[in-house]
Amino acid sequence: MSGGHAHTLHIHGHSVAHRMAPHLKVAALGIFVVAVVATPARAVPAFGVYAILLGTVAAVSGVPVRFIVRRMVIEVPFLLFAVLLPFVGSAPYLSLGGLRVSEAGLLAAWTIVAKGSCGVVASILLAATTEVPEILTGLQRLRVPAPLVAIAGFMVRYLEVIAGELSRMRVAMAARGYEARFLWQAKVLATSAGALFIRSYERGERVYLAMVSRGYTGTMPVFAAQGVTRRDYVQAFALPAIAVVVALAGWVVVA
Amino acid sequence: MHIPDGFINGVTSAGAGVVAAGGLTAALRQAGARLKDRHIPLAGLVAAFVFVLQMLNFPVLPGMSGHLLGGALAAILMGPSVGIVVVSVVVIIQALLFADGGVSALGLNVINMAVVTTLVGWFVFRAIRIPLRPTRRSVLVATFVAATVSVAASAGAFVLEYAMGGVGGIDISTVSLLMIGVHVLIGLGEAAITVGVVGAVLSTRPDLVYGAADLAGDATRSTVSNRRFVGVAVVVAVALLGLATIASANPDGLEWVAARVGLAGSAQESAVASSPVAGYEVTGSGAFGTVLAGALGLGVTFGVGYGLLRLFRRRSTTKPAVPRSAR
Amino acid sequence: MTPSVAVADLTFSYPGGHRALDGIDLTVQAGERVAVFGPNGAGKTTFVLHLNGIHRPERGTVSIEGIELDDNTVMEIRRRVGLVFQDPDDQLFMPTVRQDVAFGPANFGIKGDELDERVAEALDMVGMIDAIDRAPHHLSLGERRRVAIATVIASQPEILILDEPSSNLDPASRREVADILKGLDVTILLVTHDLPYALELCERAVIMNGGRLVADGGTAEILSDARLMAANRLELPFGFDPRTVRR
Numbered sequence: 043m044s045g046g047h048a049h050t051l052h053i054h055g056h057s058v059a060h061r062m063a064p065h066l067k068v069a070a071l072g073i074f075v076v077a078v079v080a081t082p083a084r085a086v087p088a089f090g091v092y093a094i095l096l097g098t099v100a101a102v103s104g105v106p107v108r109f110i111v112r113r114m115v116i117e118v119p120f121l122l123f124a125v126l127l128p129f130v131g132s133a134p135y136l137s138l139g140g141l142r143v144s145e146a147g148l149l150a151a152w153t154i155v156a157k158g159s160c161g162v163v164a165s166i167l168l169a170a171t172t173e174v175p176e177i178l179t180g181l182q183r184l185r186v187p188a189p190l191v192a193i194a195g196f197m198v199r200y201l202e203v204i205a206g207e208l209s210r211m212r213v214a215m216a217a218r219g220y221e222a223r224f225l226w227q228a229k230v231l232a233t234s235a236g237a238l239f240i241r242s243y244e245r246g247e248r249v250y251l252a253m254v255s256r257g258y259t260g261t262m263p264v265f266a267a268q269g270v271t272r273r274d275y276v277q278a279f280a281l282p283a284i285a286v287v288v289a290l291a292g293w294v295v296v297a
Numbered sequence: 298m299h300i301p302d303g304f305i306n307g308v309t310s311a312g313a314g315v316v317a318a319g320g321l322t323a324a325l326r327q328a329g330a331r332l333k334d335r336h337i338p339l340a341g342l343v344a345a346f347v348f349v350l351q352m353l354n355f356p357v358l359p360g361m362s363g364h365l366l367g368g369a370l371a372a373i374l375m376g377p378s379v380g381i382v383v384v385s386v387v388v389i390i391q392a393l394l395f396a397d398g399g400v401s402a403l404g405l406n407v408i409n410m411a412v413v414t415t416l417v418g419w420f421v422f423r424a425i426r427i428p429l430r431p432t433r434r435s436v437l438v439a440t441f442v443a444a445t446v447s448v449a450a451s452a453g454a455f456v457l458e459y460a461m462g463g464v465g466g467i468d469i470s471t472v473s474l475l476m477i478g479v480h481v482l483i484g485l486g487e488a489a490i491t492v493g494v495v496g497a498v499l500s501t502r503p504d505l506v507y508g509a510a511d512l513a514g515d516a517t518r519s520t521v522s523n524r525r526f527v528g529v530a531v532v533v534a535v536a537l538l539g540l541a542t543i544a545s546a547n548p549d550g551l552e553w554v555a556a557r558v559g560l561a562g563s564a565q566e567s568a569v570a571s572s573p574v575a576g577y578e579v580t581g582s583g584a585f586g587t588v589l590a591g592a593l594g595l596g597v598t599f600g601v602g603y604g605l606l607r608l609f610r611r612r613s614t615t616k617p618a619v620p621r622s623a624r
Numbered sequence: 625m626t627p628s629v630a631v632a633d634l635t636f637s638y639p640g641g642h643r644a645l646d647g648i649d650l651t652v653q654a655g656e657r658v659a660v661f662g663p664n665g666a667g668k669t670t671f672v673l674h675l676n677g678i679h680r681p682e683r684g685t686v687s688i689e690g691i692e693l694d695d696n697t698v699m700e701i702r703r704r705v706g707l708v709f710q711d712p713d714d715q716l717f718m719p720t721v722r723q724d725v726a727f728g729p730a731n732f733g734i735k736g737d738e739l740d741e742r743v744a745e746a747l748d749m750v751g752m753i754d755a756i757d758r759a760p761h762h763l764s765l766g767e768r769r770r771v772a773i774a775t776v777i778a779s780q781p782e783i784l785i786l787d788e789p790s791s792n793l794d795p796a797s798r799r800e801v802a803d804i805l806k807g808l809d810v811t812i813l814l815v816t817h818d819l820p821y822a823l824e825l826c827e828r829a830v831i832m833n834g835g836r837l838v839a840d841g842g843t844a845e846i847l848s849d850a851r852l853m854a855a856n857r858l859e860l861p862f863g864f865d866p867r868t869v870r871r
Contacts, residue, residue, distance in 0.1 A: 051394060068393070075400045080307045083464075116396050120301050132468055150464040157303020158399065165396035174759070175719030177393060187325055189337060193386045195719055196341020197348060198394075202761045203713055204345045205352070231353070232493020239346055239374070239494055240502055245714060246342030250335045252715035255676050255707045256775065257699065257731030260334045338717065 051113075051169040058277060059103040059171040063268050064180030066278035071168050077285035078160045083153035085292030089160065092288070095281050096163045105170045113166045120158055124151040174198050192262050196249070204242055211238065298455065299391065300406055302399030309462025314404030317385075320412045324381035336379070344383045347371060351387070355486045363483030366451060368414025369422070369444040370491045373508040374498065377419040384411035405458055413454045418447035422508055433499055436509045437492050444491040448484030452476045626690040628654045628783050628811040633684035634674060644670040646835040647684070654689075654782070657812040659822035659843055662832035663857040668815045671832065672785050675813075676705040689782060703732050706781035706810075710788045712768035716760035721752070721771050724760065728779040746778035747771070750804050766797025773804060785813040790821045819847060820864055831856050844869070 059067070074095075081088045100110060128138075131147020138148075172180070178198070182191045211234045250258075305313075328336075347367040354364050367387070371380030388406050391397040398406045422443035429435035456473045463472070498505050503512060629652040636645040644667045652658055662668050673679045674686050677698040686693040688701045706728075709715050718724040725743045734742055747753040750770040760768060769789065776784065789805075790798045798821070805812065805825055816822050822829060822843060829846045831839040833856045839846055846852065847866035853859065860866070 071400060075302055076307065079302050079310065079399075079401045113396065117301070119298075120304065130471065146465055153464045154301070154303050158301035161302030161399040161401065162396045165393065165400060169394050169396070174394065175723070178719065181393075187322075189325060189340075190321075190382065190386055190389075192337050193341045193344055193382065194390055196338050196717060197344035197386055198390065199717055199719060199760070200342055200345040200713075201348055204342070204349045208349055232490045233497050235350060235353075235490060236494040236497020237501075238349075239343075239498055240505065242342045242346040243339065243502075243505055246339035247335070248709065248711070248714040249338040249342070249717045251673075251678060252709055252717065253338065253727075254678060255702060255709075256715075256728035256779065257702050258727075259699075259731065262337075263727060263730035 052173055053103070053105050053109060053170045055104045055171065057103040057171070059099060059167070062171075062278055063183075063270050063274055064172050064176040065183035066180075066270065066274060067168055067172055068177065068180045068184060070278045070282045071164055073279065073282035074164055074285050075161050077282065077289040078157050078164075081157075081289040081292045082296045083149055083156065084296050086152075086156075088288045088292040089156045092160050092285060095285060096160065096167065099167050099281065100163075103167065103171050105167060109170070110163060110166055114159070114162055117158060117162050120154055124154040124158075127151040127154075188262070196246075200242075200245070203245075204238065207241060208234075208238055298409075299388075299398030300402040300409070300455070300458075302401045304399070304464055305402060305405055305458055306462035306464070307401065309458060310401050310405060312404075313402075313408055313458065317404040317407040317412065321381065321385050321407065324378040324385075324412075327378035328376075328382055340375070340379060340383050340386075343371070343375060344386045347384060348387045348391075350490070353490075355490075363479070363486055365487050365490055366410050366414050366448060367487075368411060368451070369418025369440070369447040369487070370494060372415045372419035373422055373440055373443070373491070373495055374506055376507040377415055380415040380419070381411055384415060387411075405455075409451045409454045409458075414447040414451050417450040418443045419508075421446045426508075431511050433496075433509075433512065436499065436506075436512065437496055440495045440508075441488045441492050444488035445481070445484040448480050448487050449477060452480035625653065627651045627687075628656070628689055629675060629813070630687040630690075631674075631684070632687075634671070634681050634686060635683040636670060636674065636679060636681055644835050645674075645681075648832075648835075648837050650830065650837060650840070652783075652811060652813070654811055655809075656828060657814065657826040659826040659829040660813060660815040660832060661817075661819075661822070661829060661846075661856070661858055666832045667835040668832050669787060672707065672787065672813070672815060675783075675785060676702050676707050699732075703779055704781050705783045705785065706776035706779060708773055708776050708784070708786040708789060710791065712765070712772040713760075715772050715775060716768055719759060720756075721747070721758055721760060721763075722756045724771065725756075725775050725778045728775055732779055742778050742780070746774040749777060749807070750774045751800065764797075766793055766800065769793060769797065769801060770804065773801070777808065777810075781810065783811045783813070784808065785815070787815045788817065789814070790816065790818045819858070819860060819866075820869075823847060823866055823869055831858070833857075 074092075078089075078092055081092075099105075100107070127147040127150050128143035129141075129147070131144025131150065134145050135142050136145050136148065137143075168177070175195070178191050178195050181194070182188065215230065215234065347370070350365050350367060350370075352364070366384075368380065368384050371383050374380075375383065385407050388398065388410050389403060392400055392403050392406065420443075422439045425439035425442050426435060429438070456469070456476055459472055459476075460469050463469075495506060495509075499509060499512070503509060506512075629650065631648055631650045634645050634648040635643070637643040648671065660668050660671075670679065674681060674693075675688070677686075677693050680693070688704055691697050691701060691704075693701055716724050718727055722743055725746050726739055729739055729742045743756070744753060747756055750773050752767060752770050752774060755763060755767065755771065760771065763771065773786075773789075784805075786805075789801055793801065802821065802825060805814075812826070814822060814826055826843050829839075829841065829843040830837055831846065831852070838856060839849075839852055844866045847860065
């Protein structure tokens with residue numbers, strides 16, 4: 043994954059999904075994904091239902107299809123693996139359009155593509171409807187330990203700063219005629235990575251000074267959280283609940 | 298490699314989630330006081346650094362590239378417990394924000410990329426430094442080996458997870474060969490970068506390298522003696538060997554456990570039914586038994602790992618901390 | 625009248641032994657605006673970090689509005705002394721502008737509606753109220769500078785210390801920051817290499833060199849003293865004549 047900038051992860055909007063409390067969204071995502079993964083791969087129509095659920099969320103939230111497809115590029119490595127499976131898989135074999143493919147491999151490929159894609163699209167939708175700071179607040183509310191959330195906050199904040207420093211270094215190197223094409227040329231890159239670490243670390247120290255100067259005494263201040271009503275719960279968990287039902291139905295049908 | 302949803306079955310993923318949560322909690326507690334106060338922004342910045350570094354791809358085979366994992370690097374620079382926390386944060390945010398790695402596979406990814414790499418990297422680093430004199434070169438040699446092994450171990454963990462609950466359809470030995478083979482190559486790339494970074498930091502700010510504090514001649518810090526380390530290492534090795542022996546010598550042992558616990562015969566979908574992996578052979582008792590035993594094994598390993606972390610705890614005096622960069 | 629800042633015989637060495645400050649005496653009255661000049665490595669930043677208690681003097685005292693700096697008073701002193709660092713990215717560390725500006729007052733015990741009011745007021749004063757829910761890395765440098773100032777003034781400090789506030793700013797942003805500072809009713813210490821800026825904003829200036837205060841007087845007078853300037857590696861920018869500038 044490269045070049046993922048925070049602001050291209052989010053689609054601005056005011057839909058139900060956008061306004062929903064972030065911790066509910068994260069929990070909903072979790073439930074949905076678990077349902078998908080627990081669904082037997084042979085229950086093919088179930089995945090059709092999941093696709094419809096995801097499509098509904100996307101439509102209601104105003105997230106364009108092109109945006110989703112573009113971000114699905116992250117899937118490509120395991121899609122490639124999936125494509126290979128029918129050809130390198132084990133017996134028994136089927137004949138498919140003149141080709142000999144492994145039945146188990148075919149099923150496995152389908153499993154990977156279907157479940158993996160559902161998971162990816164669901165994550166994309168979360169990021170599209172929830173700003174990063176909110177996701178962090180949501181995690182905190184879900185009882186993720188405070189140090190983890192705080193570290194994640196700083197990490198996300200400084201990601202682009204550090205990435206910017208790295209790209210400036212690479213530009214400087216390129217300007218001096220350097221191009222890393224082979225493993226041993228990685229040494230120069232590695233040295234600049236070392237310099238980048240020191241810069242990052244020293245910035246971390248300065249950030250701490252700035253925090254102390256503004257009264258930080260060791261615990262991050264807590265900002266008031268959004269109130270949640272029963273209606274919010276219903277809205278958040280309606281679709282995941284459908285997914286759970288579908289997953290169970292899938293087991294009944296397949297068994 | 299970031300495992301997506303659907304690659305590994307739900308039960309294994311859940312078990313991995315439990316183990317990962319346990320490992321992460323142990324690391325948090327171990328890092329303890331170091332993760333209050335000044336080290337939180339520092340850890341965040343280092344996490345950003347690891348994240349950015351992971352975006353650098355390097356070629357390993359024609360048409361195939363790998364990227365840095367960073368566990369060994371994090372351990373050597375910041376110590377194993379903080380290292381685990383830092384890389385875990387990277388992995389978690391990658392899954393939630395960038396859809397890189399499935400949400401259901403978060404436990405697996407945290408184990409493979411944050412916990413195994415960091416612990417193994419640190420372990421190997423420490424082990425290799427024992428017989429060598431405390432010089433810059435020995436640190437870098439240890440770094441190189443540690444980074445390579447850490448990546449191979451990560452691949453090994455993946456193979457184990459795949460054996461337990463993988464989507465199947467492919468021979469487990471083929472998977473092992475592919476995964477570990479490619480990851481040894483990736484490990485070499487990772488080792489090169491890790492050595493580069495550690496070397497560069499040692500040159501300019503040696504005080505920032507946790508694993509080389511003795512080089513900086515920093516008398517206020519003390520490390521666990523080598524003897525203790527070797528003692529613990531022997532215990533760990535014996536435990537792991539014992540586990541493996543029991544498993545392979547008595548393949549029915551796992552089934553026996555499963556049967557006793559009443560899990561035999563559960564007819565869940567399993568892709569592992571006939572995979573020839575020693576010690577994890579399951580015939581008829583279903584995936585659940587395997588997963589349980591596997592989880593137990595991992596649990597033991599992490600219990601030992603936690604013990605290791607406690608032993609490696611550094612006793613450092615607190616120093617007033619105004620960075621040179623801000624003077 | 626209790627001076628805003630009273631520093632007496634301030635001496636400080638870093639752990640490595642390097643003596644950074646050597647017996648500094650400085651008194652600043654409420655409402656004064658003092659520029660701090662000096663070559664790099666003179667100790668300006670080290671000095672400034674004593675004024676909000678990040679460093680403690682090895683010898684000598686630091687008093688802010690009559691309160692002497694020690695372990696018990698350091699939080700109160702930090703509330704009264706706002707320090708704006710050189711790199712805004714170092715002080716905009718929260719996910720949103722709102723949280724960054726709220727960070728200071730929240731640490732000093734302000735909560736709820738009062739906190740929201742402080743945040744809005746501070747952002748208003750720097751003209752960045754529209755950015756309240758944006759992430760800091762989406763702002764331009766000038767905007768980040770202004771928000772950084774807001775994060776500090778939100779705690780309503782009596783004394784404002786700024787480290788190179790005009791560096792790397794385009795002329796328009798420079799003007800905006802100057803206007804903001806002129807509009808604030810605080811004591812100001814301005815560490816800067818930007819001599820015209822210092823002349824515009826500060827009626828008094830001190831020169832620090834080698835850990836000591838080597839000059840203290842009116843800004844125009846100091847800038848016009850060629851020998852003094854040269855002795856401290858200070859130089860007037862091309863075409864700038866402090867004597868012809870009307871403040």
